[in-house]
Amino acid sequence: MTAPATAAPAAATTTPALEIRDLVVRYGSGRRARQAPPAIDRVSFDIAPGETVGLVGESGSGKSTIGKAVLGLQPAAGGTIRVNGTDVTAMSLKQRSRQVADLRVVFQDPYSSLNPARTIGQTLAEPLRLMGVRGPEAAARARSGLESVGLPGDAVDRYPAQFSGGQRQRIAIARALVCDPRVVVLDEPVSALDLSTQAQVLNLLADLRDQHGLAFLFIAHDLGVVRFLSQRTVVLYRGQVMETGPVEAVSSAPRHPYTVALTAAAPVPRPAEQAARRAAREAAGFGTAGVAQPSATGCPFVPRCPLATDVCGTERPALRLVEGTEAACHHADRVPAL
Numbered sequence: 001m002t003a004p005a006t007a008a009p010a011a012a013t014t015t016p017a018l019e020i021r022d023l024v025v026r027y028g029s030g031r032r033a034r035q036a037p038p039a040i041d042r043v044s045f046d047i048a049p050g051e052t053v054g055l056v057g058e059s060g061s062g063k064s065t066i067g068k069a070v071l072g073l074q075p076a077a078g079g080t081i082r083v084n085g086t087d088v089t090a091m092s093l094k095q096r097s098r099q100v101a102d103l104r105v106v107f108q109d110p111y112s113s114l115n116p117a118r119t120i121g122q123t124l125a126e127p128l129r130l131m132g133v134r135g136p137e138a139a140a141r142a143r144s145g146l147e148s149v150g151l152p153g154d155a156v157d158r159y160p161a162q163f164s165g166g167q168r169q170r171i172a173i174a175r176a177l178v179c180d181p182r183v184v185v186l187d188e189p190v191s192a193l194d195l196s197t198q199a200q201v202l203n204l205l206a207d208l209r210d211q212h213g214l215a216f217l218f219i220a221h222d223l224g225v226v227r228f229l230s231q232r233t234v235v236l237y238r239g240q241v242m243e244t245g246p247v248e249a250v251s252s253a254p255r256h257p258y259t260v261a262l263t264a265a266a267p268v269p270r271p272a273e274q275a276a277r278r279a280a281r282e283a284a285g286f287g288t289a290g291v292a293q294p295s296a297t298g299c300p301f302v303p304r305c306p307l308a309t310d311v312c313g314t315e316r317p318a319l320r321l322v323e324g325t326e327a328a329c330h331h332a333d334r335v336p337a338l
């Protein structure tokens with residue numbers, strides 16, 4: 001897969017399309033839930049207009065939880081979320097969808113995300129209705145939304161069952177874009193599609209982003225897919241950011257042992273490269289699935305972390321490599337040499 005032309009991210013002074021600061025998310029309630037490590041633990045990053053940030057990490061690292069918190073599906077226990085400068089942290093899902101038409105989502109499964117009993121026109125009209133757009137204007141916007149994703153406008157009269165998986169995902173993208181949002185959360189939007197359809201949908205997303213200056217929070221398992229669409233990557237592990245940076249740098253020359261392991265765990269078709277990656281993964285102290293193995297000394301989650309010995313050994317990794325900083329450690333107060 002070759003990388004598409006990417007939109008130039010806006011200058012650093014522009015208000016971020018999405019700004020996440022020190023986000024904390026917990027599941028459950030009561031004392032036990034409060035004492036457990038949060039699912040998301042002080043995560044911060046921005047997405048500029050026209051930029052795609054890929055959120056990667058192994059299963060359970062917290063990618064979807066960040067998406068849910070941004071959308072208002074899961075409340076934040078701490079920190080702030082701003083969309084186009086508006087603080088949405090305390091807004092309910094309903095408030096968010098009414099007041100922040102700027103924010104939309106495309107889910108993984110185009111088979112379950114579209115209501116089979118509704119025509120495509122009704123499906124596209126729903127978010128417009130919440131914004132107060134009805135009648136002929138809503139109908140015209142639904143048709144042009146379908147055309148913008150390469151489907152005929154008269155598809156408005158048909159039902160989801162009459163479309164293939166790739167076409168359904170195009171409809172889901174049209175539904176997200178019909179309100180003219182600034183930020184779109186893409187939660188594994190191509191992982192349910194076959195390879196050639198994946199490429200078509202990724203190309204479509206890249207074109208739409210570049211035409212409309214959209215900001216994408218792109219949640220994905222597949223690092224190749226992330227590389228294709230994203231300008232920057234945020235690497236998550238156990239709810240914390242391990243490393244951030246330009247996608248090429250993080251993919252080709254990862255600095256954090258966890259990113260090395262995650263990259264090395266991705267399957268490649270060339271046996272020699274696969275073997276080299278396996279060696280790198282093992283040298284970094286990780287197991288076959290890219291998951292850290294507990295080690296007898298130092299941090300159990302980042303076994304080769306140079307900061308870990310003697311000072312860490314706790315439940316969370318010690319070394320965090322975040323853009324703009326050298327080495328930040330959440331145990332910094334306990335590491336005099338930092």
Ligand SMILES: Nc1ncnc2c1ncn2[C@@H]1O[C@H](COP(=O)(O)OP(=O)(O)OP(=O)(O)O)[C@@H](O)[C@H]1O
Nearest residue numbers: 027028039057058059060061062063064065066221
């Ligand atoms: N509804 C829930 N109730 C309790 N815990 C949850 C719930 N949803 C997720 N979690 C926990 O929160 C953590 C992060 O889960 P999340 O689904 O965000 O990870 P993920 O990186 O998106 O994983 P995957 O790639 O498998 O979808 C995990 O420990 C998970 O068990």
